[in-house]
Structure formats: structure tokens, C-alpha cells
Amino acid sequence: MQLREFFRGVGEVTRLLLSLMRFRNCVIGFLGVLVGASFTYSGFGVFLSPDVFTAGLAAFLIIGAGNILNDYFDIEIDKINKPNKPLPAGRISKSDALMLSIILFLFGVGLSKLVNHYILYLAALNTVVLILYATYSKRLLFVSNLVISYLVASVFVFGALTNVRSIASLDDSVFTVLSVLVLCSFLMTLSREIIKDIEDVKGDKYKYAQTLPVRFGTSTARKVAALFTLLAVLSSLLPFILYVGLFNLVVYAVLVGLADMVFLASMFMPEYIAQRAIVGGMLISLFAFLLGDITSKISV
Structure with a gap:
């Protein structure tokens, strides 16, 4: 009985985490990295190499962190537009959500360092952009739309750079x-x-x-x-x-x-x-x- 309750609790926490991260968006970001990497792979097996998987996981975590941070700053708006989301519904506190976002950002950027310096620089840049976006997006007419469009498009560049040791060689x-x-x-x-x-x-x-x-x-x-x-x-x-x-x-x-x-x-x-x-x-x-x-x- 206790074991069943434990697994039920783990399942609820997992569902909450994936909902906060917007799992679908994170998966699409992961797939975007794979698509980008396909353009620069140089032989059988390299396309799905550990580096590509690591880069995809880094993107997955950074996207999730950005989504949580965005919900953190948009909680009052979401109480009107989307009251059933975890934060406005009170399923998680603002402080816990913020801490979770920071942890995911750190893990995502840390993983990118394992791939190559191009990936690290782009991950760091996009992390800064995501933080600025979450903080100021609703005050900047149309700029916020441009920022999100850049972030989505950059996922493919992120993937392509996974297999690149020199941009000049493309x-x-x-x-x-x-x-x-x-x-x-x-x-x-x-x-x-x-x-x-x-x-x-x-x-x-x-x-x-x-x-x-x-x-x-x-x-x-x-x-x-x-x-x-x-x-x-x-x-x-x-x-x-x-x-x-x-x-x-x-x-x-x-x-x-x-x-x-x-x-x-x-x-x-x-x-x-x-x-x-x-x-x-x-x-x-x-x-x-x-x-x-x-x-x-x-x-x-």
C-alpha cells in the first residue's frame, strides 16, 4: 500500500513538472535539434551520437526552464486567461517554480558545455534572452513575438552546430x-x-x-x-x-x-x-x- 502511494505521488509530481515545462514544446525543441543535426552529420551513426542527444536534452531543459519562468511572471494574466495552469491554480508556489526554473537552466547550460563551445555560447545566449523575455515581454509591442520566433528558429542552428568543429567548413x-x-x-x-x-x-x-x-x-x-x-x-x-x-x-x-x-x-x-x-x-x-x-x- 505504501509503495503504491509512493508511485502515485511520483506520478503526480512528474505530471506537474511536465505540465509546468510544457512537455510538448520541449519535445518539439528536442526534435528540432535532431533535425538541425541531420544537416551536418558526416556518416552513419553520427546523427544520433551522444553529442546530438546531449544537445537535444540541453535544449529540452532550457526550453522547459524558460516556460516555467514565463509562467512565473505571467501568473496574474494566467489567472484570467488560463486559470487551470499549475501556477495560477495554486498547485505549486511561485518560489518553488522559480527555483525549479533556475535548476533547469543550470543543468541545460551545463550539458551544452559537454558538446562544444558553439553549443555552450548559444545556450548561454538563449538563456539570457529567455530571462529578459519572461521579465519584459508584455511591455514590448511585437518585440516579444520576434524574440520567441528567434528562439524557436535557433533550435535548428543549435542542432546543426552539434556536429560542427568550424563554421567555415559548412x-x-x-x-x-x-x-x-x-x-x-x-x-x-x-x-x-x-x-x-x-x-x-x-x-x-x-x-x-x-x-x-x-x-x-x-x-x-x-x-x-x-x-x-x-x-x-x-x-x-x-x-x-x-x-x-x-x-x-x-x-x-x-x-x-x-x-x-x-x-x-x-x-x-x-x-x-x-x-x-x-x-x-x-x-x-x-x-x-x-x-x-x-x-x-x-x-x-
Whole structure:
């Protein structure tokens, strides 16, 4: 009986921790590192090397730490917009959440040091950016959206740098495909962040937050989000125009075409559904780039 209670308690704590960290976002970040690493691996087995796994785990922890810290500063807004989240619901104290965030940041940056100095520098930079974002994001019109978009896009660079000993050694075609991935990710995240701001407009107005929907209205904000969606879809076509070496354009075309249809459809969905559809489309896009790269190397 005591053993059963122990495991039940462990399960509850684990669920609380994963909810605080936003487990889905952390997993997507981990997968993003794997996708980025696929572009710079140099042979069978290196792609899923201990260094790549360590970098992915570091990203997982740093993203989780940033999410917890963001909830720490947004607790009053979340009491209105998302009262069932762990902090506003009182399932964990603010001080415990802050301590947990600090611990995860330290472990994440510490793990990155084990990979290489590029990874360490980027992890340290993104940690500082996440702390500044959590502290000031609601006061900076549109800047907060840009910051989150940068952080998401940087995950792929984080992964690519895992297998790099010198940036100068990067192949031009690899750099091109990676740049397209980063650009598409940046633009679609920007669109999704604006849509999320529309969802949160009630609580943001209450706390005088400076977001596009609060300042210019939800209709204008939705049009801006649609513009960035269209730019992302157009950017996804760049591999068909630019030199991408052995990158498998057939596999890429099938998957990215599906993702683009999801993105375009999201422009006509309610905000609650749209931002989740965008996440689904981004996952499909990840596999478009990953399989486009890996299948080309297998065929060689």
C-alpha cells in the first residue's frame, strides 16, 4: 500500500513538472535539434551520437526552464486567461517554480558545455534572452513575438552546430537548406505567437500588456498573422529555386506541400484551433526537412 502511494505521488509530481515545462514544446525543441543535426552529420551513426542527444536534452531543459519562468511572471494574466495552469491554480508556489526554473537552466547550460563551445555560447545566449523575455515581454509591442520566433528558429542552428568543429567548413548547400528551415520556422512561429496573443487579449488588457491585438485590435492582428503565414509558405518553396545539392526535393515536396496546406487552412480557423493546427503543420515541416536530407544521404 505504501509503495503504491509512493508511485502515485511520483506520478503526480512528474505530471506537474511536465505540465509546468510544457512537455510538448520541449519535445518539439528536442526534435528540432535532431533535425538541425541531420544537416551536418558526416556518416552513419553520427546523427544520433551522444553529442546530438546531449544537445537535444540541453535544449529540452532550457526550453522547459524558460516556460516555467514565463509562467512565473505571467501568473496574474494566467489567472484570467488560463486559470487551470499549475501556477495560477495554486498547485505549486511561485518560489518553488522559480527555483525549479533556475535548476533547469543550470543543468541545460551545463550539458551544452559537454558538446562544444558553439553549443555552450548559444545556450548561454538563449538563456539570457529567455530571462529578459519572461521579465519584459508584455511591455514590448511585437518585440516579444520576434524574440520567441528567434528562439524557436535557433533550435535548428543549435542542432546543426552539434556536429560542427568550424563554421567555415559548412557546405554551401547545407547552409542554404538550413537557412530556409530557420526562415520558415521564424515566420510561422511569428504568425502563431500573434494568434496566441489574440487568444490572450482579455487578460493582456487587464494587465495593460502591449501586444498587437491590444494596441491595434484583433482584426488587424489576424491580418498580420496571415501575412507572415503566406511569407512562410512562399519561403518553403525556396529549395526548388536555390542550389540545395543532394537534398531530396521529391520527399520534401510531398511533406512540405501537406504542411503548407495546413498553414493556409489555419488562416480561416478560430484562434484556438489555428494555433494548434500551426503546431501540427510545423511538425510535418520538420519531417519534410529531416527526410529530405536523410533520404538523400541514404541513396548516396
